[in-house]
Amino acid sequence: xxxxxxxxxxxxxxxxxxxxxxxxxxxxxxxxxxxxxxxxxxxxxxxxxxxxxxxxxxxxxxxxxxxxxxxxxxxxxxxxxxxxxxxxxxxxxxxxxxxxxxxxxxxxxxxxxxxxxx
Amino acid sequence: xxxxxxxxxxxxxxxxxxxxxxxxxxxxxxxxxxxxxxxxxxxxxxxxxxxxxxxxxxxxxxxxxxxxxxxxxxxxxxxxxxxxxxxxxxxxxxxxxxxxxxxxxxxxxxxxxxxxxxxxxxxxxxxxxxxxxxxxxxxxxxxxxxxxxxxxxxxxxxxxxxxxxxxxxxxxxxxxxxxxxxxxxxxxxxxxxxxxxxxxxxxxxxxxxxxxxxxxxxxxxxxxxxxxxxxxxxxxxxxxxxxxxxxxxxxxxxxxxxxxxxxxxxxxxxxxxxxxxxxxxxxxxxxxxxxxxxxxxxxxxxxxxxxxxxxxxxxxxxxxxxxxxxxxxxxxxxxxxxxxxxxxxxxxxxxxxxxxxxxxxxxxxxxxxxxxxxxxxxxxxxxxxxxxxxxxxxxxxxxxxxxx
Numbered sequence: 001x002x003x004x005x006x007x008x009x010x011x012x013x014x015x016x017x018x019x020x021x022x023x024x025x026x027x028x029x030x031x032x033x034x035x036x037x038x039x040x041x042x043x044x045x046x047x048x049x050x051x052x053x054x055x056x057x058x059x060x061x062x063x064x065x066x067x068x069x070x071x072x073x074x075x076x077x078x079x080x081x082x083x084x085x086x087x088x089x090x091x092x093x094x095x096x097x098x099x100x101x102x103x104x105x106x107x108x109x110x111x112x113x114x115x116x117x118x
Numbered sequence: 119x120x121x122x123x124x125x126x127x128x129x130x131x132x133x134x135x136x137x138x139x140x141x142x143x144x145x146x147x148x149x150x151x152x153x154x155x156x157x158x159x160x161x162x163x164x165x166x167x168x169x170x171x172x173x174x175x176x177x178x179x180x181x182x183x184x185x186x187x188x189x190x191x192x193x194x195x196x197x198x199x200x201x202x203x204x205x206x207x208x209x210x211x212x213x214x215x216x217x218x219x220x221x222x223x224x225x226x227x228x229x230x231x232x233x234x235x236x237x238x239x240x241x242x243x244x245x246x247x248x249x250x251x252x253x254x255x256x257x258x259x260x261x262x263x264x265x266x267x268x269x270x271x272x273x274x275x276x277x278x279x280x281x282x283x284x285x286x287x288x289x290x291x292x293x294x295x296x297x298x299x300x301x302x303x304x305x306x307x308x309x310x311x312x313x314x315x316x317x318x319x320x321x322x323x324x325x326x327x328x329x330x331x332x333x334x335x336x337x338x339x340x341x342x343x344x345x346x347x348x349x350x351x352x353x354x355x356x357x358x359x360x361x362x363x364x365x366x367x368x369x370x371x372x373x374x375x376x377x378x379x380x381x382x383x384x385x386x387x388x389x390x391x392x393x394x395x396x397x398x399x400x401x402x403x404x405x406x407x408x409x410x411x412x413x414x415x416x417x418x419x420x421x422x423x424x425x426x427x428x429x430x431x432x433x434x435x436x437x438x439x440x441x442x443x444x445x446x447x448x449x450x451x452x453x454x455x456x457x458x459x460x461x462x463x464x465x466x467x468x469x470x471x472x473x474x475x476x477x478x479x480x481x482x483x484x485x486x487x488x489x490x491x492x493x494x495x496x497x498x499x500x501x502x503x504x505x506x507x508x509x510x511x512x513x514x515x516x517x518x519x520x521x522x
Contacts, residue, residue: 009191011419022190022419045418052199087182104420107432116248117429 001085003038011088012043012077014095020075021100023089024048027076041082041089043100044074069106072099125335131260132343133350137269138402139219140212140309140463141351142395143456146375148302149358150368151295154278154286157352159303161287163310164348166503169496170474172340173481174316178323179330181486185320187416188480195417201472202417205313208469209406210441211462212312214448216403217243218455222372223396226388233452240446243403247438252325252424255408259401266394269353272382276360283356301464301518304511307503308463310351313473314409321412325425333490357382371456407445411438464518467511474504 001007003026012020021043029039046064050057064070075098077091084090095101111117148156174185181188189198220239221232246255292299328336361378362369369375372395379387408424414437415422422434449455478500481492 004194009194011187011191019419019421022417024195043419048195048418051195104432107436108429111432111435112429114248114428118427 006085007041007089010085012041013088013090014093015083015091016094017090018095020091020093020095020098022048024074025051038079040076040078042074042076047074069102071102073102075100121332121335124332125338127257127260128335128339129343129346130264131257132339133346134260134263134266135256135401135405136344136347137263137266137350137354137394138398139216139395139455139459140312141306142219142354142375142398143369143372143459144302144305144309144463145351145354146358146362146369146378148306149355149360149378150362152292152299152302153359153363154282154356155290155292156299156302156306157283157286157355158289159306160310160348160351160355162503163307164344164351166307166500167311167315168341168344169500170311170316170477171319171344172337173477173492174320175323175328175336175340176333176490177480177487178320179328179333179336180488180490182324183320183486184324184412184416185317185477185480186413188486189476190417192480192483192486193476197476198417201469201476202413204469205473206410206413206441208462208466209314209410210445210448211458211465212314213403213406213410213441213445214453215455215459215462216399216406217445217449218453218458219372219399220396220403221449222455223392223399226373226376226392226395232455233450236446236449239400239403240442240449243400243407244439244442246404247408247424248428248435250424252322255404255424256322259404262397263401265390266350266398267353268379268383268390268394269350269357271353272379273353273356273360275382276357278356278360297514297517300510300514304467304507304514305460305463307507308466308470308511309459310348311470312463312466313470314406316473316477317413317416318405318409321409321416321422325423330490354378369456371454407438407442410441411435414438464511464515467507468515469508471504471508474500 007023008026010023012023014020023041024044025042025047027039027042028036030036046057046061049060061070064073077093081092082089083092096105145160148159177188178184183191217236217239218232221235224235225232250258323336357378358369358375361381367374367377376388376391379391383390411434412422414420415431415434420433421431423431428435478492478497480486482497484491
């Protein structure tokens with residue numbers, strides 16, 4: 001598997017096929033005397049921003065903290081929880097139970113309050 | 119049978135949705151200042167748009183991905199950040215200009231200042247997006263937009279000389295003001311090949327679940343729809359050239375552009391022009407707004423879709439709402455919509471290589487389009503026109519600004 005080609009920036013869906021976001025970064029574990037090991041993937045705008053420019057990542061992390069939505073973000077998914085890598089990266093998680101859903105769920109409450117939302 | 123209906127509906131929609139604030143203002147200015155001499159620019163830009171639209175539909179049908187999603191996956195966020203930011207900024211300006219154009223159309227009908235109409239128009243755009251699915255948005259805009267055929271009817275009634283029209287399709291040097299001529303050629307390109315159209319089209323193909331079997335429908339719709347749509351733009355230019363140029367009226371406001379309909383339609387002139395301008399701009403504003411939601415959701419991997427209940431795509435809904443609010447703020451500040459349009463379309467050409475060249479790479483990657491890769495002639499034409507257009511834009515925009 002080519003991590004950059006096959007995993008990084010691919011859409012991530014949960015075990016029920018719901019969109020969770022994209023693989024915004026790949027976490028490698030550096031081990032002494034052994035090759036690096038893939039620890040997992042991360043989802044979240046702060047790590048994505050960090051890839052563009054570290055300062056952008058810090059701004060986004062600061063904004064998430066200020067809004068009180070930083071708990072559990074970015075979401076890290078262990079490599080062992082990846083079920084399949086194809087068109088999408090499918091993981092053994094439920095979107096609604098993760099911090100990746102914090103913003104979607106918060107906005108859903110607001111959107112649902114408008115007539116015609118469902 | 120269903121494919122034939124899709125094809126007819128697609129072509130009609132393309133015709134009705136072709137003309138908006140950018141194409142009307144650039145074609146009207148080109149006609150009033152250079153007669154038929156810039157018809158070739160509309161033809162070249164139309165061919166380029168047809169090729170790009172066909173490619174974005176092909177990409178979506180084969181890979182089941184939109185353009186924005188494919189660029190993120192193929193090139194990564196580090197590359198995409200720059201063109202994405204540029205496109206969103208231009209779309210923001212263009213959306214403000216479309217809203218301004220629609221507001222001026224209502225001003226022409228009512229006599230009440232255009233600033234008063236900006237917020238109600240914003241509300242109408244949002245309500246359309248809140249209540250309609252993709253097909254209703256796309257086809258509704260296209261069917262109402264058929265009123266823009268009045269530009270073709272106006273040109274027809276003025277009986278232009280076929281020989282003079284034919285000469286306009288051959289690129290030639292102007293007898294005066296070469297910088298302005300080049301600036302208008304560049305602006306016509308930018309107004310016609312709006313980047314938002316490509317992602318909007320590919321997103322629509324994903325929403326409507328276009329398959330590889332329908333590639334011929336996609337190809338026919340793209341080329342026929344764009345060809346007929348270009349004829350509407352040419353109608354603007356021809357009418358402007360025949361009515362405004364002999365009277366030495368230079369289009370520096372939409373109110374002046376409306377005068378081009380007077381010889382053809384008499385007392386209905388202002389009403390028809392206002393309807394064509396207003397519906398064209400409103401339709402483009404709806405598409406620009408929802409496309410902002412598409413782009414954000416596809417780049418970040420959120421749930422999206424005009425066919426989904428809005429509560430099931432809350433971030434997508436919020437994204438297009440925020441972009442609409444930002445554009446309304448720009449429009450309310452009171453920038454002249456015509457100038458805003460000209461700035462947006464000229465800047466579009468400057469950033470076009472950043473948007474088109476990666477697209478060409480995608481369309482030659484079998485991982486995305488299997489064996490439906492693009493041909494060498496098409497690739498070469500698009501690459502050359504994009505790069506030459508951008509270089510020309512970089513050269514003439516400062517000169518145009520310095521020249522006032």
